[in-house]
Amino acid sequence: MLQSDSPPIKPKIVNPLSDEFDISRRSVSTKELPDKFTSPPLMEGLLESIHGVLGPDARPTPIQALSLKHLFNEPQPSRYHEHLLASETGSGKSIAYLLPMLHDLKQSELNNTQRADPDAPRRAVNPRAIVLAPTHELTRQLSGFAKELLHHVKLRVLCASRANTASRKNVSAAKMADVLVEGSDGELEVSSEFMMRADQIHPVDIVVGTPAKILELMRGRGWDHEAEEVLDKRPRRKVTVGEPQMGLGRVEWVVVDEADVLFDPDFQEATRSILAEVSNARGHPVPFDPNLDLSTKGQPTPISYPFNFVLTSATIPSSLAAFLDKFHPSLTRLASPNLHKLPSSLKTEHFSWTGGNRDADIEHRLRRVWYEDMEKTGTKSKVLVFCNKSARVENLGAYLREKGIANVALTSAGDARKRGSNHHLDGFLRVRSDSASAPAATPATGAGSMDDLKEVPHVMITTSLLSRGLDFSPDVKHVFIVDEPRNMVDFLHRAGRSGRAGESGKVVVFGKSKGRGSEKARVVRKKVGALAA
Numbered sequence: 450m451l452q453s454d455s456p457p458i459k460p461k462i463v464n465p466l467s468d469e470f471d472i473s474r475r476s477v478s479t480k481e482l483p484d485k486f487t488s489p490p491l492m493e494g495l496l497e498s499i500h501g502v503l504g505p506d507a508r509p510t511p512i513q514a515l516s517l518k519h520l521f522n523e524p525q526p527s528r529y530h531e532h533l534l535a536s537e538t539g540s541g542k543s544i545a546y547l548l549p550m551l552h553d554l555k556q557s558e559l560n561n562t563q564r565a566d567p568d569a570p571r572r573a574v575n576p577r578a579i580v581l582a583p584t585h586e587l588t589r590q591l592s593g594f595a596k597e598l599l600h601h602v603k604l605r606v607l608c609a610s611r612a613n614t615a616s617r618k619n620v621s622a623a624k625m626a627d628v629l630v631e632g633s634d635g636e637l638e639v640s641s642e643f644m645m646r647a648d649q650i651h652p653v654d655i656v657v658g659t660p661a662k663i664l665e666l667m668r669g670r671g672w673d674h675e676a677e678e679v680l681d682k683r684p685r686r687k688v689t690v691g692e693p694q695m696g697l698g699r700v701e702w703v704v705v706d707e708a709d710v711l712f713d714p715d716f717q718e719a720t721r722s723i724l725a726e727v728s729n730a731r732g733h734p735v736p737f738d739p740n741l742d743l744s745t746k747g748q749p750t751p752i753s754y755p756f757n758f759v760l761t762s763a764t765i766p767s768s769l770a771a772f773l774d775k776f777h778p779s780l781t782r783l784a785s786p787n788l789h790k791l792p793s794s795l796k797t798e799h800f801s802w803t804g805g806n807r808d809a810d811i812e813h814r815l816r817r818v819w820y821e822d823m824e825k826t827g828t829k830s831k832v833l834v835f836c837n838k839s840a841r842v843e844n845l846g847a848y849l850r851e852k853g854i855a856n857v858a859l860t861s862a863g864d865a866r867k868r869g870s871n872h873h874l875d876g877f878l879r880v881r882s883d884s885a886s887a888p889a890a891t892p893a894t895g896a897g898s899m900d901d902l903k904e905v906p907h908v909m910i911t912t913s914l915l916s917r918g919l920d921f922s923p924d925v926k927h928v929f930i931v932d933e934p935r936n937m938v939d940f941l942h943r944a945g946r947s948g949r950a951g952e953s954g955k956v957v958v959f960g961k962s963k964g965r966g967s968e969k970a971r972v973v974r975k976k977v978g979a980l981a982a
């Protein structure tokens with residue numbers, strides 16, 4: 450037999466996720482980070498709130514430690530922070546950006562060093578910070594969370610978001626009224642039916658909203674109708690565009706939460722135009738081309754915004770990385786060591802379809818969850834089921850109801866979403882305060898009994914709509930992925946609604962183990978395996 454002296458060629462190990470994520474390690478060091486929340490750098494009031502919210506022994510998560518180290522310093526070399534905060538789902542990114550932002554806003558108010566353009570027009574609201582998020586539900590949860598941190602340090606937060614729909618209503622002057630209203634769950638919100646009067650200034654420091662709602666406040670209700678008319682060149686019913694209600698000249702912070710979504714093809718134009726208009730209002734116009742293809746690589750064309758610019762995400766898809774390299778090459782990436790991994794407290798299970806009725810398979814798996822719950826804890830946990838299509842959500846919801854399993858089947862077009870509160874998620878989202886209206890977890894009624902399930906839904910069925918950012922209750926112990934995930938970015942976000950903040954959880958991935966379609970399921974299994982922490 451011929452023998453060769455050259456060493457055997459090792460097969461190249463290809464990360465099965467490298468075509469989806471930016472897996473290059475280009476973040477700052479995670480060594481020598483603070484392991485406590487302290488004052489300084491935090492102002493006393495914020496320190497008190499953080500312990501009030503998280504408990505006296507709370508320690509910063511890795512992304513929060515990075516934020517404490519990097520976002521409380523004087524920004525260098527520019528006057529403004531330009532950071533991406535990237536860490537796995539449920540790892541506390543909201544606090545990682547809220548703390549430095551709230552601290553800085555309060556500090557600049559106390560020192561009277563607000564960097565406003567004195568000539569910028571003042572409108573009904575003139576925030577000093579804007580937080581953008583992709584869904585109405587997330588904006589409501591974020592604004593509520595910001596308020597929890599403001600018990601001692603007083604700043605005013607406005608949630609400017611209804612369902613994320615276009616503003617096509619005709620606006621009559623009669624509808625103009627002073628309507629900063631108290632929402633049904635105690636949140637201050639902008640009424641959808643009315644407008645704030647532009648000649649009355651409402652004291653607001655932070656506005657949290659979806660891009661659509663923020664654009665509406667900036668440009669006036671009905672602005673998009675007019676733009677469409679020009680674009681289509683089709684005559685339409687004349688719409689009176691409302692007065693712009695939000696002044697941008699005082700904005701010192703813009704946070705883009707779920708940045709990979711807000712810079713994806715559906716949202717990027719709205720997001721970038723908000724950023725460009727804030728820059729304009731602050732007297733530093735930046736180039737803005739609405740038709741830019743963000744994913745094309747090319748010569749860097751850096752854009753510097755005249756405000757602190759913070760992006761957050763649990764996933765950095767290659768397209769977001771290419772965009773940042775090209776337009777924001779000096780932006781600092783703060784990434785946790787576990788980025789692009791499933792939370793370590795989240796277990797994975799693969800479930801094989803039996804080959805019979807798939808809805809029945811899901812029903813049986815649900816019943817097994819509750820049977821095991823009853824054996825272990827005597828209390829049934831909640832289950833979140835993700836489907837790919839709205840029709841599937843509705844059909845599965847109807848099937849389970851027929852079988853006596855109460856559930857909430859929620860799609861983007863659902864009426865409950867349009868009403869403007871997060872009550873449609875009651876019992877599923879995390880709540881901290883006693884005032885919460887969520888129904889309590891159903892008490893056990895005896896081993897194996899399913900009677901109580903008729904009353905309180907323990908199952909929520911939805912699409913990727915609710916996969917982003919929402920902080921689900923620790924009662925949500927299982928996430929079922931019943932349709933093949935479109936990609937691993939989507940998978941990570943869906944799975945990450947459980948196993949948050951170190952709580953235990955399990956993601957059950959349904960797929961075929963034999964016959965046609967099983968090859969696809971095998972690939973999914975391999976990719977999911979590569980996400981293990």
Ligand SMILES: Nc1ncnc2c1ncn2[C@@H]1O[C@H](COP(=O)(O)OP(=O)(O)OP(=O)(O)O)[C@@H](O)[C@H]1O
Pocket residue numbers: 503507508509510513536537538539540541542543544762763879917918919920945949950
């Ligand atoms: N230092 C901490 N100690 C304990 N719990 C924390 C800490 N920081 C945040 N949490 C809790 O962790 C949960 C998840 O936080 P958050 O929603 O900010 O996560 P996230 O990283 O933004 O997740 P996602 O990527 O899904 O949006 C929240 O309930 C929050 O209160």
